[in-house]
Amino acid sequence: MRTPGGRSSGECLTRRTALHCLALSMATGMFGEGGPAFATGVDSARPREGDRLVAEDSEGKPKALQLLDIKIGDKPFGAFPFNPADGIKREGSRLNRIILVRFDSSELTPDQLARSADGVFAFSGVCPHRGCDVTEWNDKDRMILCYCHLSQFDPRNQGAVFAGPAPRPLPILPLKSEQSEIVIAGEFSSEPGGAKAID
Amino acid sequence: MKKSSKHLAFGASMLALSILPATAYDSVTDARLASPEPQNWLQFRGNYAGWGYSPLARINAKNVSKLSVAWVYSTGQLEGHQSPPIVNNGLMFVTSPGNQVIALDAKTGAELWRYQHQVPEELMQLHPTNRGVALYGDKVYFGTTDAKLIALDAATGKEAWQVPVADWKSGYYITLAPLAAEGKILVGSSGGELGVRGFVAAFDASTGKEAWRTFTIPAPGEPGGDSWPADSYQRGGGSTWVSGSYDPKTRTTYWGTGNAAPWMPDTRPGDNLYANSVIALDIETGKLKGFHQYHQADAWDWDEVSTPMLIDYQREGKTISGLVHAGRDGYLWLLERKPESIGYVASWPFVRQDVFTSVDPKSGRPTYDPSKTPGTGKTVHFCPSLWGGKDWVPEAYNPQTKLLYVPANNNLCSELTGEKVSYKAGKLYIGVALSNILTNVRMDDKALDHVGEVQAWDLSTGKQVWTHKYKEMNWGPLLTTGGDLVFGGGTNDRKFHAFNAKTGDMLWDFPTNSGVTGVPSTFEIDGEQYVAVQSGWGVDAQRMQGAFDAVLPHKTVVPQGGAIWVFKLPKQG
Numbered sequence: 061m062r063t064p065g066g067r068s069s070g071e072c073l074t075r076r077t078a079l080h081c082l083a084l085s086m087a088t089g090m091f092g093e094g095g096p097a098f099a100t101g102v103d104s105a106r107p108r109e110g111d112r113l114v115a116e117d118s119e120g121k122p123k124a125l126q127l128l129d130i131k132i133g134d135k136p137f138g139a140f141p142f143n144p145a146d147g148i149k150r151e152g153s154r155l156n157r158i159i160l161v162r163f164d165s166s167e168l169t170p171d172q173l174a175r176s177a178d179g180v181f182a183f184s185g186v187c188p189h190r191g192c193d194v195t196e197w198n199d200k201d202r203m204i205l206c207y208c209h210l211s212q213f214d215p216r217n218q219g220a221v222f223a224g225p226a227p228r229p230l231p232i233l234p235l236k237s238e239q240s241e242i243v244i245a246g247e248f249s250s251e252p253g254g255a256k257a258i259d
Numbered sequence: 260m261k262k263s264s265k266h267l268a269f270g271a272s273m274l275a276l277s278i279l280p281a282t283a284y285d286s287v288t289d290a291r292l293a294s295p296e297p298q299n300w301l302q303f304r305g306n307y308a309g310w311g312y313s314p315l316a317r318i319n320a321k322n323v324s325k326l327s328v329a330w331v332y333s334t335g336q337l338e339g340h341q342s343p344p345i346v347n348n349g350l351m352f353v354t355s356p357g358n359q360v361i362a363l364d365a366k367t368g369a370e371l372w373r374y375q376h377q378v379p380e381e382l383m384q385l386h387p388t389n390r391g392v393a394l395y396g397d398k399v400y401f402g403t404t405d406a407k408l409i410a411l412d413a414a415t416g417k418e419a420w421q422v423p424v425a426d427w428k429s430g431y432y433i434t435l436a437p438l439a440a441e442g443k444i445l446v447g448s449s450g451g452e453l454g455v456r457g458f459v460a461a462f463d464a465s466t467g468k469e470a471w472r473t474f475t476i477p478a479p480g481e482p483g484g485d486s487w488p489a490d491s492y493q494r495g496g497g498s499t500w501v502s503g504s505y506d507p508k509t510r511t512t513y514w515g516t517g518n519a520a521p522w523m524p525d526t527r528p529g530d531n532l533y534a535n536s537v538i539a540l541d542i543e544t545g546k547l548k549g550f551h552q553y554h555q556a557d558a559w560d561w562d563e564v565s566t567p568m569l570i571d572y573q574r575e576g577k578t579i580s581g582l583v584h585a586g587r588d589g590y591l592w593l594l595e596r597k598p599e600s601i602g603y604v605a606s607w608p609f610v611r612q613d614v615f616t617s618v619d620p621k622s623g624r625p626t627y628d629p630s631k632t633p634g635t636g637k638t639v640h641f642c643p644s645l646w647g648g649k650d651w652v653p654e655a656y657n658p659q660t661k662l663l664y665v666p667a668n669n670n671l672c673s674e675l676t677g678e679k680v681s682y683k684a685g686k687l688y689i690g691v692a693l694s695n696i697l698t699n700v701r702m703d704d705k706a707l708d709h710v711g712e713v714q715a716w717d718l719s720t721g722k723q724v725w726t727h728k729y730k731e732m733n734w735g736p737l738l739t740t741g742g743d744l745v746f747g748g749g750t751n752d753r754k755f756h757a758f759n760a761k762t763g764d765m766l767w768d769f770p771t772n773s774g775v776t777g778v779p780s781t782f783e784i785d786g787e788q789y790v791a792v793q794s795g796w797g798v799d800a801q802r803m804q805g806a807f808d809a810v811l812p813h814k815t816v817v818p819q820g821g822a823i824w825v826f827k828l829p830k831q832g
Contacts (some may be wrong), residue, residue, distance in 0.1 A: 075359075103645075133829050135694070154381050154685075155380065155381060155394055171430045188388045190338070190383070190385075191380075191381070191382055191384055191385035192384070192385060193383065193686075193687075194696065196691060196693055196694055197694075205697075207693040207696070208383075209387075209798070209801065210697075210801065210802070210805045218746070225338065225797070254382070254383075254384065
């Protein structure tokens with residue numbers, strides 16, 4: 061029986077062991093034991109520099125998101141990272157869910173602009189409170205809003221908590237762009253995911 | 260090997276251990292649960308009938324104004340604290356958010372042990388709450404937000420066993436207090452908003468082996484299966500997220516069921532049995548013995564999960580072996596427990612309700628106003644709101660006053676627009692935009708006058724005997740006692756209140772650390788009576804607060820953080 065997040069997937073949760081995890085997945089994939097594997101075109105490693113993004117509900121060969129896909133003032137756009145070399149989506153872990161929001165770059169400071177790709181910011185799409193998918197937008201204050209327990213995060217201030225019970229900022233993921241394609245420029249500022257149960 | 264690696268990843272964490280003599284714990288038997296001693300509070304609602312009643316009377320209408328703090332304990336957790344302090348001869352067991360069980364000396368507040376269950380990192384916790392433990396034999400049982408049932412040794416907190424009840428990755432999670440009866444531990448599951456298929460399941464109390472599982476949503480070919488199109492039953496909701504009640508005489512357990520999933524009824528043409536119902540199950544086999552569907556083809560998110568109350572009431576000169584429920588649909592339902600079925604007796608709205616145009620006097624089946632029934636692509640205004648006249652929050656029944664006490668939200672309405680939705684395991688399966696749900700509340704002059712109520716009803720006459728009004732919401736579970744008292748929190752001013760059970764006069768209130776959404780309990784040790792409750796605002800009370808903030812000119816911040824409060828009378832002299 062597959063236990064939820066048994067030891068092996070636990071080891072996949074840190075960036076440092078991602079390669080080991082991938083190797084393990086390949087091995088289990090070969091023996092047909094299920095779990096994330098190359099064969100299924102999915103992996104659980106965290107997003108890394110050079111990754112592209114694909115809309116979360118899209119199927120088949122991933123189509124890299126363009127700057128133009130993200131509209132100013134829209135609610136957060138849900139996505140997953142993928143490796144452009146082999147097209148493998150890193151959606152084996154739901155903690156790799158990413159949300160994108162966009163501002164008019166003319167109203168951003170140089171620091172803010174540097175974290176974005178032409179005004180597009182990327183954050184973890186999983187609330188650091190209790191792990192819900194972050195999907196909503198407070199248009200009045202221009203804050204990212206988690207519907208689940210109403211935590212709000214400031215996209216222009218590196219995901220700082222603006223309101224609600226979240227204990228820490230929403231992890232930010234630096235972006236750049238290449239030929240108007242959105243490209244991941246680094247790692248999450250901190251580990252994505254809800255508060256640990258034992259605290 | 261598998262077992263040990265699972266244990267490494269998910270094993271128990273014993274945070275404190277104090278050793279009790281092995282003989283100190285008073286084993287909990289079927290006989291004790293069936294007729295609990297007045298000094299104890301052995302289960303979720305105090306008795307199998309779901310009353311929320313204690314005969315204790317040392318604290319009473321005459322002296323409750325002197326009630327004072329005996330001790331306080333901080334749970335260290337945020338979010339909604341809903342579980343009752345459950346007490347067995349001086350030992351208290353409380354659950355909190357964070358999948359935590361705490362055992363305390365009920366008299367002094369000294370911590371005896373504390374257990375926390377580690378949940379998977381990828382778990383999404385829509386309702387990070389828990390409604391309490393079950394006691395049976397020498398063990399303590401609780402359910403977790405990753406859908407496990409865990410048995411602990413009551414004296415030490417050491418884990419005896421844990422079993423997976425359902426697949427958390429498909430949206431199943433447990434927030435209810437298990438029900439213990441006849442050597443079995445019964446649980447249900449939350450997750451209606453994630454497209455689960457509801458069930459009640461029984462596990463052997465000593466081994467954790469599954470004895471039976473009865474789905475609340477029948478498959479094609481089973482009775483009621485034709486009330487669903489094609490394979491929609493597999494994600495049809497009907498979740499069971501509050502404990503059932505139990506009738507030891509007939510060995511029947513009664514459970515309330517949640518709304519059908521997804522929310523819009525045009526996605527699942529039919530009555531959608533046995534969602535929005537009460538079901539009667541045989542305790543030995545889980546066989547469905549009867550049901551009553553409060554309202555068919557739900558469109559309003561009106562779960563009918565709160566513990567069905569077994570109350571014998573008078574009606575037209577006859578004593579009826581009754582089943583009573585203050586519905587989320589805003590109607591007070593009087594039913595009859597029969598050997599192989601559930602009969603309809605009477606019903607009437609206890610809050611403003613504009614959806615039902617009539618209720619069939621024989622069957623109890625309501626007829627709807629189509630202009631008040633949401634659908635896909637259709638925007639509808641209706642009352643009561645999606646949180647209903649009363650959500651999960653338990654009512655209480657006092658056999659001395661013969662009154663039923665209902666914690667209600669009156670005058671409140673919602674506006675919802677249905678939209679297309681597709682199913683994906685573990686993802687929301689609602690069919691209403693979250694931005695709509697967050698701002699669903701509509702308040703007119705009546706709602707601005709007041710929303711929250713504590714109501715007292717005479718079931719034999721159908722008369723509302725008294726009503727206490729709160730300006731804003733009421734999310735306070737009720738306790739009633741032989742001291743002619745009703746206790747409840749639920750307001751956004753952090754207060755815990757005591758009312759005269761006969762007149763409704765508020766006799767005492769106390770501002771706690773946070774908002775009180777916990778189930779109150781009472782117990783007695785060494786001749787002194789105590790009243791206990793958890794304070795800790797969160798989940799749906801906070802969601803309703805957010806929706807109020809969206810439409811009211813003012814915002815209310817209710818601080819979070821949980822605490823167990825225990826009150827008693829000051830020593831005389």
